[in-house]
Each structure stands twice: as structure tokens, then as C-alpha cells.
Amino acid sequence: MEATQSTCLFLFFLLTRGLPPEVAADVQESSDGPSAAQEPVWLTDVPAAVEFIAAAEVAVIGFFQDLEIPAVSLFHSMVQKFQDVSFGVSTSSEVLIHYNISGNTISLFRLVDNEQLNLASEDIESIDDIKLSRFIEINNLHLVTEYNPLSVVGLFNSLIPIHLLLIINKASPGYEENMHRYQKAAKLFQGKILFILVDSSVKGNGKLISFFKLKKSQLPALAIYQTVDDKWDTLPITEVSEAQVQNFCDGFLRGERLRENDESGEKAQKVEL
Template identity: 75%
Template sequence: MEAAQARCLFLVFLFTCQLSPEAAAEGQEPADGSSASQKPVQLTDVPAAMEFIAAAEVAVIGFFQDLEVPAVSIFHSTVQNFQDVSFGISTAPEVLAHYNVTGSVISLFRLVDNEQLDLKSKDIESMDLPKLSRFIESNNLHLVTEYNPMTVIGLFNSKIQIHLLLVMDKGSPEYEESLYKYQEAAKLFQGKILFVLVDSGVKENRKVISFFKLKNSQLPALAIYQTLDDVWDTLPITEVSVEHVQNFCDGFLKGKRLRENHESEEKTSKVEL
């Protein structure tokens, strides 16, 4: 188990060493000019809040008893930087009571693993824009999450311990259709496997690709990794289909491995670590 934990920590380091969290958060840019008009939705009652959360892959809600606290202004400013996140705000006593809020709390709700992550009042008192941005960026997991040095933190902190990576060049002509099929397959394994996209066209992602012993000639490819016991497998594919993804995931969940010599390679790697 110690070797597996060491390997997992090594993998996290490998994925996150390319860019500091500070740089990632401060580098957040609005997707386009329309982001300036984005505002949090006012949630005035419990049904509205529950519907809002259920409709979003990732929802961030600011629960505030007092709209005069500095955190409210920071919350509004942060909204502009995340186009793939739904933002809501509520001061309604019944809503705060329903979510057991006392004081001020900012909560992130994720559909992919049914998680609720909270920034409590003590954290909010010392919060600034970069800190809130890091909290959202590092926990911003979707049905398909694009890998970057911040989202990998959320991936390894998730209770879901099996991650499937689609390693593919986003600049390829087949990308849009492949992503659609990958997203459809992700719905079949919601709550069991986290689906991740790794853009092989990004130079900084080469370390991730080499970790799974994949060559450029083998891409696109699927790579699956279980963080608990340090088991992984790969499957080069000529095209992405729901059937290919489903069969690969089902096989892994049943203990089948395509790489017969993989176990011996892993034992050698653990000794080296």
C-alpha cells in the first residue's frame, strides 16, 4: 500500500509540476467579451436552489446572510472567469437553513461524483480573488474534464478512484465528434469512473503521455488508472466510439488487462520509486 501511495503522489506531482496553482488561477481569462454580463442567479427559495444545482454539471452558490461582507464583491468578480460553471447566490433564510448555513458559505456542487465542497466562514474571512479562483478551478470537474495542472488536484481528491483519459489532439478533424461520443460514454459510468481529456497537442502534456508509455504513433488512445492500488492499462484506438470506451471500461472494472506484462513493469517502477 505504501508503494501505491508513493506512486499516486508521484503521479500527482508529475501532473501538477508544470504550472503552479497561483499561475493557473491568476491566468484565468474570460472566454469572450460576453462574460462581462454574466451574473449569479438569485435563488429565492429551496426548490429554486435544488433545481439550479440539479441542472448544472458544476454549480457554485454563495450563501450569504449579509450582502455587505467583502466576500460578496469577490464572488461577483469571480463569476466572470468561469464560463463552464453555473453561479447562484442566496440570502433567503429558508435556503440557508436547508443547506445548514450559518454565517457565509460558498459551496461547489458537482454532478459527476455528487460532491459538495464548502468554503466555510473562517476561510471566507481571509479569501481574495485568487484564492476563490483556485478553489473553483481545482474542483471544476465535469462529465468530461479537460486535464490541466489545476483540475488534476480535484481529480485526485475525488472519491472516485478510477480515471479514464482520452489522449487526443484537440486540433484533429475528428476531435468534435470524438468528444461527443466520449461524453455519451461518460454518462454510462457516472459515479464510477472520472472521464478526462488530455490534449496531446499541448507540449506540457507530454509527461502525462509518457507516463502511460504511449507513443505518438499510438494516439489517440485511452488510458485508465486506479489510484487506490496503482493499476493502469492503455488502449490505442483508431476512432472513439461509445462501444470502444464502454468495453474498455467494463473490462477494467472486471479485472481484465490488455497489457499482459503490465504487472511486472509496475513492480519494477514501484521499486525505483
């Protein structure tokens, strides 16, 4: 178990080390964009809240007993920053009780693994723009989540231990069609496998590609990784097909063609990267 934890931590380290601070800022800026002013949806009762959460891949809800606290205006400002997230607000005691909320809290709900993540009351009191943005960005996991320096934290904190990566150049011909088929396949494994997109044209992603022993000539490719026991496998492809992804994932779940990074010498060499 100790070796497994060490390798999982190593992979996490591999994905995150050497990234300059401005990268995180770039990620945040990419989620901003000009758009018409939007407001959170008011959730007045439990059925409305349940329906709202079920309809969104990622929903962020402000559960407020006091609308005069600074966190409320800050929460409203997040609506413009995260266009791919659904925002709601509720002051209903019935709704708060239903979601086991006491006091003022901001919660993030994920469809991909049915997670509810709450900011603690003490965090709400000291929350600022950077902290709230980071909370949303880190935990903003969709049916297909693009890898970036912040999303990787949420991926490794997810309760789903199996991750499927599509490693592909986003500028390549047919990328949009490939992504459409990849997203359709992701729905088949909701709650079982996290689907991730890795842009192979990003220089910083080269370490991730080499971890799976893939060469540029073998891309695009699928790579599947199990964080619990460090099992993994890869499949070079010419294009994404729903059936191909399904067969690859089903085979991995059945224990077929699994690999292990069990070469101690190789591990030592990688750690020095």
C-alpha cells in the same frame, strides 16, 4: 498500501512538476472572455436551489446571511470569469439549513460525483480574487474535464478513484465528433469514473503519456487508472466510439486486463524524471 500511496503520489507529482508559474495564469486567463454581463440566479427557496443544482454540471452558490460583506461583490465578479459554471445566491434561512450552512459560505456542487465543497467561514473573511478563483478552478470538474495544472488537483481530490483519459490531439481531424461521443459515454459512468481529456499536442503532457507507456504512434488512445490500488490499462484507438469506451470501462470494472506498475527498478527511474 504504502507502495500504492507512494505510486499515486508519484503520478500526481508527475502530472504537476516542472510547470512554470505562468502556466497557472494562462489557465485562468483561458476561462476569461468577453461576454454580456451576467448575474447569479437568486434562489429563494429549497425547490429552486435543488432544481438549480441538478441542472448544472458545476454550480457555485453564495450562501450569505450578510450581503454587505466584501465576499459578496467578489463572488459576483466570478460570474464573468467562469462561463462554464452556474452561479446562484441565496439568503434564505430555509435554503441554508437544507445544505447545512451556517454563517456566510460559498459552496461548489459537482454533478459528476455529487460533491458539495464548502469554503469555511474563516476563509470567507480573508477571501480574495486569487483564492476564490483557485477554489473554483481546482474543483471545477465536469462530465469530461480537460487536464491542466489546476484541474489535476481536483481530480485527485475527488472521491471517484477511477479515471479514464482520452489522449488525443485537439487539432486533429474529427476531434469534435470524437469529443461528442466521449461525452455521451461519460454520462453512462457518472459517479463511477471520471472522464478526462488530455491534449497530446501540449508538450507538458508528454510525461503523462509516457507514464502509460504509450508512444506518439499509438495515439489517440484511452488510458484508465485506478488510484486506490494503482491498476491501469490502455487502449490505442483510431477514433472514439461510445460502445468502445463502454466496453473498455466495463472490462476494467470487471478486473480484465489490468496492469500494475510493480517494477521497482522502473519506478526508481521514473522518480528521477
